[in-house]
Amino acid sequence: MKGPVIVGAGPAGCAAAIVLARENVQPLLIDRDAEAGDPLCGGFHSWRTIRTLEGLGIDIAALQAAPVRRVVLFARDERAELTLPSPAFGLSRHRLDSALRRRAEESGVRIAIDTIRSVEPGAALGRNRRYEADGLFLATGKHDVRGETRPRVAADPALGLRLRVPADAFLRQLIGEGIELHLFDGGYAGIVLQDGGFANICLALKKSLFEQANKDPLELLAMLSGRHPRFAERLRDGWREQRIDSIGAVPYGWIAGDTEDGLYRLGDQAAVIPSLAGEGISIALASGTMAARHWLANGPAGSRGYQAAFAARARRPVGFARAARALAEHPSRAIAGIRAGRAFPPAFRLLMHLTRID
Ligand SMILES: Cc1cc2nc3c(=O)[nH]c(=O)nc-3n(C[C@H](O)[C@H](O)[C@H](O)COP(=O)(O)OP(=O)(O)OC[C@H]3O[C@@H](n4cnc5c(N)ncnc54)[C@H](O)[C@@H]3O)c2cc1C
Numbered sequence: 209m210k211g212p213v214i215v216g217a218g219p220a221g222c223a224a225a226i227v228l229a230r231e232n233v234q235p236l237l238i239d240r241d242a243e244a245g246d247p248l249c250g251g252f253h254s255w256r257t258i259r260t261l262e263g264l265g266i267d268i269a270a271l272q273a274a275p276v277r278r279v280v281l282f283a284r285d286e287r288a289e290l291t292l293p294s295p296a297f298g299l300s301r302h303r304l305d306s307a308l309r310r311r312a313e314e315s316g317v318r319i320a321i322d323t324i325r326s327v328e329p330g331a332a333l334g335r336n337r338r339y340e341a342d343g344l345f346l347a348t349g350k351h352d353v354r355g356e357t358r359p360r361v362a363a364d365p366a367l368g369l370r371l372r373v374p375a376d377a378f379l380r381q382l383i384g385e386g387i388e389l390h391l392f393d394g395g396y397a398g399i400v401l402q403d404g405g406f407a408n409i410c411l412a413l414k415k416s417l418f419e420q421a422n423k424d425p426l427e428l429l430a431m432l433s434g435r436h437p438r439f440a441e442r443l444r445d446g447w448r449e450q451r452i453d454s455i456g457a458v459p460y461g462w463i464a465g466d467t468e469d470g471l472y473r474l475g476d477q478a479a480v481i482p483s484l485a486g487e488g489i490s491i492a493l494a495s496g497t498m499a500a501r502h503w504l505a506n507g508p509a510g511s512r513g514y515q516a517a518f519a520a521r522a523r524r525p526v527g528f529a530r531a532a533r534a535l536a537e538h539p540s541r542a543i544a545g546i547r548a549g550r551a552f553p554p555a556f557r558l559l560m561h562l563t564r565i566d
Contacts, residue, residue: 211235211339212503213332215324216439218247219489220475222308222502223496226264229315231504236339237312238332240323241318244305244506247349248370248453250398250410251301252276252387252486255294256564260493266307273297273402276387279560281549282438284390284541292555296486298400298408298496304489321467326354329470330508343508345499347474349492357384359479364414364459366395369425371441371450372406379407382442389484390439391542392417392432396484399442407442412458412483414537425452458483460531463522467515470508472499478515479522484536485529485563491522494565521566528562 212222212228217239225237226259248512253261258268269275276296281288313319322334327346332339352358373379380401388399395413402408413428421428433440460482464473475492502514535541549556 210340210342212341212343212345212350213238213252214317214345214347215327215332215353216349216475217244217309217312217319218305218347218349218475220307220349220477220492220496221258221345222305222312223264224345224347224472224474224500225312225317226315227500228503229317233504234486235317235345236320237317238320238322238324238334238339240321242307242321244302245276245304246300247305248368248410248455248534249301249488250400250483251298251402251408251429252400253297253299253304253400254468254486254490255292256487257490257493258297260490260497263341263497264493265311268297268299268304271303271307272398272403273301274403275385276400279386280386280388281391281546282388282436283539283546286546289386290544290549290556293560294376298387298402300402300404300406303403305410305413317495319469324348324353327356327471329468334424335478341470342543343470343472343511345474346477347471347492347496349476356477358462358464358480359458360459362459364416366412366460367415367418368410368412368455368458369428369455369516370408370410371429371447372408373404373447375401375407375446377404379442379444383407385525387486388442389536391438391536391539391554393539394537396434396536397439398484409443412557415456425454460533461526463519464515465519467511470511472503472511472514474499478518479526481522481526481563482529482533484533487529487563487565491525493566494521501523511515523564525565528559532559532563
C-alpha cells in the first residue's frame with residue numbers, strides 16, 4: 209500500500225514524519241545519508257524551536273545543549289548586550305538531527321537511504337529505485353532536486369562558512385551564555401558555545417566579500433580578523449587547522465507561494481529566512497508539522513492549501529529578518545541599530561519577537 213513519502217530527514221522532514229506516525233500513518237522517510245550529518249548552521253536554537261521540539265518529544269536540554277540567555281552585538285567599536293525574551297540553546301546539528309531521526313524511528317517511521325534525483329506527481333525518483341507516493345513531502349533543505357530549483361535572484365548572493373574552535377577557558381568566559389553577532393560590511397559571524405566543548409563560528413557573507421579574498425576561505429577569515437579585532441580574538445590561534453565548511457548562493461528571503469498538486473514543500477524548500485534571525489530550524493519544524501496536519505485532513509489534495517497558508521504564516525518573520533539583515537550588513541546602519549538597541553531594548557526585543565514564526 210502506498211503512503212506519503214518524505215524526501216529529506218532534516219528537521220522539516222523528521223517533524224512531518226513524527227506527526228504523521230503519531231496518527232498511525234506510515235510515511236517513508238528517505239535521506240541520502242545513512243547517519244544524520246552535521247549541516248552548516250549557526251547552531252542557535254530559539255525558544256520557539258525548543259517549544260516545537262518539546263511538542264515532538266525532544267528535550268533539547270537533555271542533549272547537553274549550551275544555554276543561551278543573551279545576544280551580544282558588535283559593529284566596529286560598538287557593542288550592545290540584550291537579554292533574550294526567553295532562554296535559547298546552542299547545539300550542534302549533528303546532535304539535534306540524530307535525535308530527530310531517532311524520535312522518528314521510535315514513532316515507527318521507516319527510513320530508506322537513497323539520493324532522490326527528481327520528483328514528479330505521485331513519485332520520487334531515486335538513484336536506487338522509484339518510490340510511489342500518496343503525497344510527496346519535499347524537505348531537501350539547502351539542496352534542490354532536479355526540476356524544483358528555487359530561484360536565485362540576488363545580484364550578490366549570500367554564502368555560508370562554518371568552523372569550530374575548541375572553547376578554552378578564555379573563550380568560555382568571553383562568550384558564556386551569549387550568542388554573539390559580529391556585524392561586518394557585507395555579512396556577519398554568529399558565535400555560540402555548543403556541545404562537545406566547541407565554539408561554533410558561522411558566517412553568512414555576500415559573495416563579493418568572498419571574491420575580495422580571492423574565493424579562499426582562509427584568506428577571507430584572515431581579512432575579516434585583520435579588520436575586526438574582537439572577531440580575531442574569538443578565532444583564537446589554531447583556527448587555520450580547523451575544517452571550514454561552506455555553502456553557496458543561499459536564497460535568503462525566498463518563499464514558495466504555490467506548489468503542484470500532491471507536492472508539499474517544507475523547511476528551506478518552503479521559506480528561507482535570513483540566518484541572522486536564528487529561526488530557520490523553527491520554520492522547518494513548523495512547516496513539517498503543518499504540512500503533516502494538512503495531509504492528514506486532505507491527503508495529497510491538501511498541498512496547495514497548505515503551501516498558501518504556510519507562505520502567509522512565514523511572510524512576517526521572513527520580512528522582518530530581511531529588514532534586519534539589510535540593517536546589519538551596512539556598517540553605519542548597523543552602528544545606528546546597535547545604539548538604538550542599547551538605548552531602547554524593548555524595540556530590539558520586539559524585533560526578535562517579530563522574526564519568530566507563530
Ligand atoms: C549560514 C547559515 C546559518 C544558519 N544558522 C541557523 C541557526 O543558527 N539557527 C537556525 O534555526 N537556523 C539556521 N540556519 C537555517 C537552517 O540551517 C535551515 O533553515 C534548516 O536546516 C532547514 O531545515 P530543513 O529540514 O529544511 O533542511 P536541511 O537541514 O538542509 O535537511 C535536508 C535533509 O535532506 C537531505 N537531502 C538533501 N538532498 C537530498 C536528496 N536529493 N535525496 C535525499 N535526501 C536529501 C539531507 O541529507 C538532509 O538530511 C542557518 C542557515 C545558514 C545558511
